[in-house]
Amino acid sequence: MMPQIYTAVLPGGAAALMDVRTGKGQWRHLNSTAARLWNHLASGVPFEQALDDLTDYYSNQGGDGDAIRADLSALAGHLHDAGLLTARTSPAPNAAIPTVRPPVPADTPLTGADRAAATLALATALALLRCAPIRTSVALARALARIPRPPATPAQADVLLHAVRRAARLWPGRAACLEESLALYLVALLRGYRVTWAIGARTAPAAAHAWTEADAQVIGQDLTDRLWPYRPALRI
Numbered sequence: 001m002m003p004q005i006y007t008a009v010l011p012g013g014a015a016a017l018m019d020v021r022t023g024k025g026q027w028r029h030l031n032s033t034a035a036r037l038w039n040h041l042a043s044g045v046p047f048e049q050a051l052d053d054l055t056d057y058y059s060n061q062g063g064d065g066d067a068i069r070a071d072l073s074a075l076a077g078h079l080h081d082a083g084l085l086t087a088r089t090s091p092a093p094n095a096a097i098p099t100v101r102p103p104v105p106a107d108t109p110l111t112g113a114d115r116a117a118a119t120l121a122l123a124t125a126l127a128l129l130r131c132a133p134i135r136t137s138v139a140l141a142r143a144l145a146r147i148p149r150p151p152a153t154p155a156q157a158d159v160l161l162h163a164v165r166r167a168a169r170l171w172p173g174r175a176a177c178l179e180e181s182l183a184l185y186l187v188a189l190l191r192g193y194r195v196t197w198a199i200g201a202r203t204a205p206a207a208a209h210a211w212t213e214a215d216a217q218v219i220g221q222d223l224t225d226r227l228w229p230y231r232p233a234l235r236i
Helices: 032-042 047-059 065-081 112-131 134-144 154-168 177-190
Strands: 005-009 015-019 026-030 196-202 207-214 231-235
Touching: 005 032, 005 196, 015 032, 015 196, 015 231, 026 032, 032 047, 032 065, 047 065, 112 134, 112 154, 112 177, 134 177, 154 177, 154 207, 177 196, 177 207
Parallel strands: none
Antiparallel strands: 005 015, 005 231, 015 026, 196 207, 196 231
């Protein structure tokens, strides 16, 4: 069965949960205490044992045991009410921060094949993400990942992203990071390569983002436009 909850490990012990059960998904940001409890319960630790372990942990740091246990119980109740404790979860991916590559120049030449493939890939990504819940796109991406393809070099991925962004000019709406990154994932396959599709989050301020990677490098991101680093919850 496909996972329903994906976890991004954030600095300071915090976490962000991506819930893909409905619509375009929902993010929940957890502070370090909530994240520690979530990790216990999501890994299968029984409820009472998780409360005992964490009550002991925070009590040893000088907290009041009864108050800590009551707060943890209330927090677990919130997680349960949100349906997070009964959902299928995926282990958090490697949170290593990749190198971020800037976009290629706007006058970078494109082949006709790159343009055609990018237009098809973007149309497919837009249709998937607007007409079906995000879990459908995730399932499709996982299925396509089984197709044998050599990894794209960062330079090859740069050009394909440029082709996707050129194709997006023909779209009357806005192709946001989710549509753009999925389109790059798809166009790479059409052109005989593979890249990594990633969705993740950051904290301070809390935000979510989607991107693609090639050879552990984030493709085509403007560092003046977004505050990095983001940490992945999902990598395909």
